[in-house]
Amino acid sequence: MKVAASQLRLLEYPCYYLYGADQDALAEAAEDILAAGDPEAQRLRVDVSELHMVEEESRNRGLFGPSICYALVRNAEAATPKQGEHLLKLAASVESGNRLIVCAPGVDWKKALHKKVLAMQGVGQCEFFVPDEHRFQHWFEQQLQIAGVRLHEDAMQCAVEQLSGLRLAARKFVQRLQWYDHGAGVVLDRKVVAALLGEHMPDELEDWCHAVAMRQTLAVTLAIRLLRDQQMAEVKMLAWLGTRMQQLLMYRWHVSKGSANPAQSARIFGPARKTIVKEADIWKPSELVAALHLLTEAEKRLKGASVEDKPVVMERLTLALISGETM
Structure with missing residues (x-):
């Protein structure tokens, strides 16, 4: 079932399939899904070559009854045909209480695994598109507002031009701005932004x-x-x-x-x-x-x-x- 990115944390599925070109947003959403839920759950982050670990942990009975396992597969787009079949088998047989999060950033839409997962029932599917500069700026302004940081107009433009589409880098940059401002609430100018980006050159x-x-x-x-x-x-x-x-x-x-x-x-x-x-x-x-x-x-x-x-x-x-x- 197709799910909007904004709804991922509100809807629960035994299996999630996250794909698309915006790798940062995808990775961020996957980590949010992994972190949510039972605090006692075993949480795994694996590559597609390590699917046996998911199988072993998800079937672990534990000393005091069945244990809960949440697993995140980071690079399904790189799966070989054999690994793809293994992954499909896992996605179709997630036991009650467990959670499987399959990430395929930049996956080729022609890939057989991709087509087969999209056809599966009961899988939360979400595609992440790279935001245009206007949408990225809107998101970036929200992050600044939450952090209590203010930028001059030309400083904002400078930051957006260099960080557009790089959500994880933008979050770290906002954190650096917070440290610099230290709650003073001063409007920071382009010179400060360029220096903190560390990416300005003559x-x-x-x-x-x-x-x-x-x-x-x-x-x-x-x-x-x-x-x-x-x-x-x-x-x-x-x-x-x-x-x-x-x-x-x-x-x-x-x-x-x-x-x-x-x-x-x-x-x-x-x-x-x-x-x-x-x-x-x-x-x-x-x-x-x-x-x-x-x-x-x-x-x-x-x-x-x-x-x-x-x-x-x-x-x-x-x-x-x-x-x-x-x-």
Whole structure:
């Protein structure tokens, strides 16, 4: 039976099937269902390869009569056909008082297991869609209100742009805002939000990262400006570029896995959310792996494994990344 996410905690089923693209909301709902109910119940969190643990615990008689077992299967989307059949058997035979929560974030709708679970009777089914920015902002404002935190309008926009769709990260960020504000009730500005997000970088540094990701020759000029005109620290440049290249690799991986929202799955934040699609098209997965090796080599040289000047190391790294050659 299809159930709205807002109704999950109000309706009880022996088995729940949670699926969809919003992995954070899905995981949050699954934990809520697992936590609710009998406080004495045995609670398990398992992968699809550990279904035997669910079977063993759910049939455990205990010393003083049958024990209650609540089990959460985290990654049903990765089930093999054999594991899928085992999971279907468990879902169809949940004993009275027990609870089975099957999570399949980003599951392929063509997957046989998915179709079979949707056809089952007595299973609470809920799909989690990635909220658009407007809905996410509404939810985020509710979390701030509950926490007693106030943000300036442009600070709110900054936070929403970087956290949109990342509910768990947003909750942790609200907690950091609470610690910073400490109940003072002050309206926090964009500067504070950017600092607490830990994800703000100068526009010039973002321009350089983007130019490297697009393999543009402009990247070399931008690197020289950052190093010589702005005296940007080489390790800072390397750290931000390393993050960008890892994001590109993870984005490509989630695309290959058929993720409905690869940018969210790869935890892309900041300005990269708007450019990652074009940047990823420039690189093959093997080239991204090679790029990460180049970044590791550059880090070693910056830490003293080479007599080269540090600015020269970064200039050569930039050239190697955009040309596909070695340093």
